[in-house]
Amino acid sequence: MELLTLPLIISFKKIEVAGKGSLIVGESEKEIPFPVKRVYWVEGALNDLEVRGNHAHKTSVQVVVAMKGAVRIELESKEGETFSFHLKNSDEGLLIPPMYWRKLFLEKNGSCLCFASKEYSEEDYIREYSVFKQ
Amino acid sequence: MELLTLPLIISFKKIEVAGKGSLIVGESEKEIPFPVKRVYWVEGALNDLEVRGNHAHKTSVQVVVAMKGAVRIELESKEGETFSFHLKNSDEGLLIPPMYWRKLFLEKNGSCLCFASKEYSEEDYIREYSVFKQ
Numbered sequence: 503m504e505l506l507t508l509p510l511i512i513s514f515k516k517i518e519v520a521g522k523g524s525l526i527v528g529e530s531e532k533e534i535p536f537p538v539k540r541v542y543w544v545e546g547a548l549n550d551l552e553v554r555g556n557h558a559h560k561t562s563v564q565v566v567v568a569m570k571g572a573v574r575i576e577l578e579s580k581e582g583e584t585f586s587f588h589l590k591n592s593d594e595g596l597l598i599p600p601m602y603w604r605k606l607f608l609e610k611n612g613s614c615l616c617f618a619s620k621e622y623s624e625e626d627y628i629r630e631y632s633v634f635k636q
Numbered sequence: 637m638e639l640l641t642l643p644l645i646i647s648f649k650k651i652e653v654a655g656k657g658s659l660i661v662g663e664s665e666k667e668i669p670f671p672v673k674r675v676y677w678v679e680g681a682l683n684d685l686e687v688r689g690n691h692a693h694k695t696s697v698q699v700v701v702a703m704k705g706a707v708r709i710e711l712e713s714k715e716g717e718t719f720s721f722h723l724k725n726s727d728e729g730l731l732i733p734p735m736y737w738r739k740l741f742l743e744k745n746g747s748c749l750c751f752a753s754k755e756y757s758e759e760d761y762i763r764e765y766s767v768f769k770q
Binding site (some may be wrong): 510519521522523524525526527529530534539540541542543544550552553554567569570608613615617621622624634 | 651654655656657658659660662663664668670672673674676677678679686687688701703704726742747749753756
């Protein structure tokens with residue numbers, strides 16, 4: 503887990519099933535480089551590009567995958583480094599290390615899948631941008 | 637895990653975010669009643685209602701969620717009991733215990749999310765229906 507300090511695109515294994523589509527795999531501690539404690543899916547933005555997220559995690563590592571429609575993700579470190587990613591394919595994920603302020607912009611009716619290394623704990627969230635930047 | 641012997645619909649917690657959509661949560665050993673070892677997503681059926689699955693697991697428990705479009709799932713126990721489910725909402729999942737033959741029928745361009753209690757092992761699959769029914 504020590505190396506999970508920079509945002510990183512993860513490529514998932516995509517298995518094509520002739521004439522039937524595909525199967526994409528994320529295994530705990532393999533493609534997803536941590537034990538997956540929590541999976542959640544963010545969906546149903548009523549308007550195009552509504553911002554979601556708007557918080558940072560103190561310790562939880564997350565991986566985000568665009569499942570339906572594309573998602574744009576903007577990250578900012580405490581030091582002010584910024585990153586922008588545009589996820590369009592469900593065989594790639596963005597790993598977000600702890601202590602990055604994130605903004606997610608989903609397409610209308612889009613959804614994304616998120617894997618987290620920790621169970622839910624409100625104490626792990628920083629919800630005030632000014633607090634994050636202190 | 638002893639109780640996971642019958643198919644079961646799981647309701648996930650759906651958190652509405654005013655004006656922005658929703659967030660649906662599946663936590664290992666909570667909504668998903670086992671430690672999640674593997675997550676995969678089945679997608680992109682080129683034709684409507686192509687059959688996927690067509691196997692049973694000896695020990696792995698799975699939960700299936702319709703993420704994009706609906707999915708119909710037909711299950712059959714070794715003894716010949718049959719079950720049919722039609723999943724349409726991403727806040728419900730079907731728990732499939734071990735030793736159920738499964739057929740998944742995805743809508744065109746649909747996708748479903750699957751949680752598994754075991755890492756991938758070809759030995760855990762029964763891929764021949766006649767072998768399953770023996």
